[in-house]
Amino acid sequence: xxxxxxxxxxxxxxxxxxxxxxxxxxxxxxxxxxxxxxxxxxxxxxxxxxxxxxxxxxxxxxxxxxxxxxxxxxxxxxxxxxxxxxxxxxxxxxxxxxxxxxxxxxxxxxxxxxxxxxxxxxxxxxxxxxxxxxxxxxxxxxxxxxxxxxxxxxxxxxxxxxxxxxxxxxxxxxxxxxxxxxxxxxxxxxxxxxxxxxxxxxxxxxxxxxxxxxxxxxxxxxxxxxxxxxxxxxxxxxxxxxxxxxxxxxxxxxxxxxxxxxxxxxxxxxxxxxxxxxxxxxxxxxxxxxxxxxxxxxxxxxxxxxxxxxxxxxxxxxxxxxxxxxxxxxxxxxxxxxxxxxxxxxxxxxxxxxxxxxxxxxxxxxxxxxxxxxxxxxxxxxxxxxxxxxxxxxxxxxxxxxxxxxxxxxxxxxxxxxxxxxxxxxxxxxxxxxxxxxxxxxxxxxxxxxxxxxxxxxxxxxxxxxxxxxxxxxxxxxxxxxxxxxxxxxxxxxxxxxxxxxxxxxxxxx
Amino acid sequence: xxxxxxxxxxxxxxxxxxxxxxxxxxxxxxxxxxxxxxxxxxxxxxxxxxxxxxxxxxxxxxxxxxxxxxxxxxxxxxxxxxxxxxxxxxxxxxxxxxxxxxxxxxxxxxxxxxxxxxxxxxxxxxxxxxxxxxxxxxxxxxxxxxxxxxxxxxxxxxxxxxxxxxxxxxxxxxxxxxxxxxxxxxxxxxxxxxxxxxxxxxxxxxxxxxxxxxxxxxxxxxxxxxxxxxxxxxxxxxxxxxxxxxxxxxxxxxxxxxxxxxxxxxxxxxxxxxxxxxxxxxxxxxxxxxxxxxxxxxxxxxxxxxxxxxxxxxxxxxxxxxxxxxxxxxxxxxxxxxx
Numbered sequence: 001x002x003x004x005x006x007x008x009x010x011x012x013x014x015x016x017x018x019x020x021x022x023x024x025x026x027x028x029x030x031x032x033x034x035x036x037x038x039x040x041x042x043x044x045x046x047x048x049x050x051x052x053x054x055x056x057x058x059x060x061x062x063x064x065x066x067x068x069x070x071x072x073x074x075x076x077x078x079x080x081x082x083x084x085x086x087x088x089x090x091x092x093x094x095x096x097x098x099x100x101x102x103x104x105x106x107x108x109x110x111x112x113x114x115x116x117x118x119x120x121x122x123x124x125x126x127x128x129x130x131x132x133x134x135x136x137x138x139x140x141x142x143x144x145x146x147x148x149x150x151x152x153x154x155x156x157x158x159x160x161x162x163x164x165x166x167x168x169x170x171x172x173x174x175x176x177x178x179x180x181x182x183x184x185x186x187x188x189x190x191x192x193x194x195x196x197x198x199x200x201x202x203x204x205x206x207x208x209x210x211x212x213x214x215x216x217x218x219x220x221x222x223x224x225x226x227x228x229x230x231x232x233x234x235x236x237x238x239x240x241x242x243x244x245x246x247x248x249x250x251x252x253x254x255x256x257x258x259x260x261x262x263x264x265x266x267x268x269x270x271x272x273x274x275x276x277x278x279x280x281x282x283x284x285x286x287x288x289x290x291x292x293x294x295x296x297x298x299x300x301x302x303x304x305x306x307x308x309x310x311x312x313x314x315x316x317x318x319x320x321x322x323x324x325x326x327x328x329x330x331x332x333x334x335x336x337x338x339x340x341x342x343x344x345x346x347x348x349x350x351x352x353x354x355x356x357x358x359x360x361x362x363x364x365x366x367x368x369x370x371x372x373x374x375x376x377x378x379x380x381x382x383x384x385x386x387x388x389x390x391x392x393x394x395x396x397x398x399x400x401x402x403x404x405x406x407x408x409x410x411x412x413x414x415x416x417x418x419x420x421x422x423x424x425x426x427x428x429x430x431x432x433x434x435x436x437x438x439x440x441x442x443x444x445x446x447x448x449x450x451x452x453x454x455x456x457x458x459x460x461x462x463x464x465x466x467x468x469x470x471x472x473x474x475x476x477x478x479x480x481x482x483x484x485x486x487x488x489x490x491x492x493x494x495x496x497x498x499x500x501x502x503x504x505x506x507x508x509x510x
Numbered sequence: 511x512x513x514x515x516x517x518x519x520x521x522x523x524x525x526x527x528x529x530x531x532x533x534x535x536x537x538x539x540x541x542x543x544x545x546x547x548x549x550x551x552x553x554x555x556x557x558x559x560x561x562x563x564x565x566x567x568x569x570x571x572x573x574x575x576x577x578x579x580x581x582x583x584x585x586x587x588x589x590x591x592x593x594x595x596x597x598x599x600x601x602x603x604x605x606x607x608x609x610x611x612x613x614x615x616x617x618x619x620x621x622x623x624x625x626x627x628x629x630x631x632x633x634x635x636x637x638x639x640x641x642x643x644x645x646x647x648x649x650x651x652x653x654x655x656x657x658x659x660x661x662x663x664x665x666x667x668x669x670x671x672x673x674x675x676x677x678x679x680x681x682x683x684x685x686x687x688x689x690x691x692x693x694x695x696x697x698x699x700x701x702x703x704x705x706x707x708x709x710x711x712x713x714x715x716x717x718x719x720x721x722x723x724x725x726x727x728x729x730x731x732x733x734x735x736x737x738x739x740x741x742x743x744x745x746x747x748x749x750x751x752x753x754x755x756x757x758x759x760x761x762x763x764x765x766x767x768x769x770x771x772x773x774x775x776x777x778x779x780x781x782x783x784x785x786x787x788x789x790x791x792x793x794x795x796x797x798x799x800x801x802x803x804x805x806x807x808x809x810x811x812x813x814x815x816x817x818x819x820x821x822x823x824x825x826x827x828x829x830x831x832x833x834x835x836x837x838x839x840x841x842x843x844x845x846x847x848x849x
Contacts, residue, residue, distance in 0.1 A: 202808045205819040358839025368639050372671060391841035393807055459831045496824035
């Protein structure tokens with residue numbers, strides 16, 4: 001008898017249906033898998049046989065042929081095990097019920113017949129829903145992840161035998177209850193807080209502006225100035241993720257296999273810190289199975305590049321396109337995948353190779369050409385995407401009797417959320433979400449300056465040696481500062497402050 | 511442009527490495543044209559020069575500068591790009607110094623060089639990194655013609671990052687070299703070219719020079735050639751000022767405290783920057799008062815002024831634009847001293 005079960009496979013974060021056909025033929029006992037299956041699927045032979053045997057079912061001593069349709073697409077992963085095993089049992093008439101036809105079956109088998117967790121449950125289910133499926137059988141270890149999707153019937157199981165009992169109607173099982181996202185989203189679990197950063201008032205202010213306007217930011221300062229600590233605090237002042245954002249992030253993390261099964265969804269904004277030896281595939285995504293890279297894992301969160309000039313130039317340059325359009329395109333031999341990668345770039349660097357340039361207490365030991373070489377590792381087009389460049393110095397704040405309060409992340413976040421609300425209202429109906437993403441036309445409309453602002457900007461360029469490319473950047477940042485100030489128009493004081501955040505444009509680095 | 515056989519012979523002579531060798535050959539004959547019979551090398555060289563817009567003046571030419579003829583070892587050829595009348599200018603002031611310039615040296619340059627230019631001096635230097643580059647740069651910014659004496663053929667740029675500067679100097683000023691096209695910037699070229707810098711100038715000004723700085727060689731030449739030597743005192747602990755301080759003791763160089771010291775000695779009239787009376791508001795005046803005791807970090811000013819960050823940033827930018835304060839590396843600010 002021929003059996004046909006349904007499962008799903010992933011291509012990037014998008015899934016497609018895979019029909020698993022099992023046929024039992026006369027002939028010498030054998031087990032053949034066709035349909036461009038990878039090694040993990042071919043090895044399922046052993047898992048499936050043992051699992052069936054150890055679940056006390058009969059394994060057919062026949063020639064077993066398994067076809068994965070569509071037959072011309074390469075398939076990978078171990079999550080077809082359960083669908084194959086059920087197919088064999090159905091073909092062998094161990095299950096005599098047609099109810100299995102409604103279900104998308106996902107799960108990896110263990111030799112003892114239990115069902116192991118798999119990668120990518122959330123993106124698999126979401127794609128299947130989009131194609132009209134609504135009933136799923138999944139490993140119970142992935143139950144949390146699936147439970148955030150409402151309007152479908154998901155059944156989670158621990159063992160192969162339980163699935164068989166369920167399909168034959170011997171055992172009634174209730175579908176999973178939908179989990180409430182809001183309840184866990186509000187339990188903030190960041191381990192750092194802005195109030196723990198001592199001093200660094202101007203740097204903190206710059207980060208607040210950066211987050212409020214979605215701008216990328218570069219911190220320049222000697223070792224030990226607190227750059228990393230401040231970068232870690234950036235997610236804590238970002239607005240809470242909406243459910244849609246959380247789903248997007250969870251899909252990517254699920255595909256990459258780094259999702260925490262006990263929570264099942266990514267609640268906190270990701271903070272990714274790839275090491276400076278990271279390769280292009282590690283950052284952009286790739287490898288044999290085209291996994292998402294660090295920039296996609298940082299989607300809706302923060303990508304922190306510590307010691308930015310230490311990265312390979314080639315690696316840094318690949319960031320340009322994702323920074324522009326928010327997607328990472330991974331091209332492999334047989335396919336091209338697109339992962340979302342809309343992240344906030346927070347980078348840090350020393351002012352020179354020894355780190356002491358401009359320090360009041362330490363002498364810089366670098367030659368001008370060394371400094372030149374160091375700075376020029378960051379190309380102009382890449383710096384063009386970084387709106388705020390601030391200098392952070394390690395000065396002693398001990399003798400200060402603080403007049404500026406050390407604010408908590410919560411306080412800063414509430415201001416950021418207000419500024420974001422203004423932006424949402426302004427850009428309603430367009431693709432732009434934050435000031436950083438403004439198009440040139442939008443800059444013209446929304447960043448109009450009055451006469452004093454106009455002359456201030458002009459003077460700044462001639463007197464302060466700002467480079468020409470800084471102009472649009474300054475305007476965008478000034479727009480965000482005005483939003484934080486709840487000001488409809490950009491005033492000259494907003495422009496004046498924005499100019500202070502263009503450190504690398506000052507030609508004193510020559 | 512056509513060249514005489516004498517000139518062609520001198521062009522060929524300049525391809526010999528080593529001044530003493532050239533001198534021996536030059537003095538062995540009455541007229542340079544007796545040195546060679548075949549001028550194909552010179553013709554090739556001239557074709558190359560014409561392609562890159564380089565011209566030459568030789569020691570037997572009328573427009574060869576007197577100031578160079580006077581010295582012990584004048585160059586026989588001067589390849590140049592730009593305005594050759596600058597060679598005979600009586601307004602040239604050599605500004606040379608360390609390649610690893612400190613904040614102190616930069617500060618001196620930013621205050622002194624514009625004052626020199628205002629008083630009618632034109633800066634001559636060696637296009638090296640550090641002090642030399644700053645001198646040329648300030649000249650270009652102030653639309654003052656400047657002279658660069660380089661230690662390689664004019665088809666080569668050294669240091670490479672100054673290529674653009676060299677091109678701009680050739681447009682508005684003058685770039686010269688005694689070395690023929692294709693000559694590399696060899697180590698011993700640098701001390702040799704220093705004698706040309708000092709000889710062409712009325713005086714040599716050194717803002718900052720380390721113990722083994724090449725500008726000290728220029729200082730020695732200046733004394734030998736009877737030019738005035740001006741040196742700025744530095745801290746005895748600063749590596750970049752050791753050379754300057756030494757020359758004050760060894761050569762009795764003129765200790766320079768203000769640009770006027772140089773301008774007066776060389777017989778020019780001091781022209782002050784047109785002082786503007788700027789009416790500051792209360793908050794800006796408060797910031798100026800805070801900065802009176804020296805450079806401070808943004809956060810320190812913030813503490814002392816008890817303003818909020820947004821307002822303070824704005825005021826600092828305004829003061830910068832007015833030219834009253836400047837931003838230093840590391841987010842520090844200081845008042846621009848009025849010299």
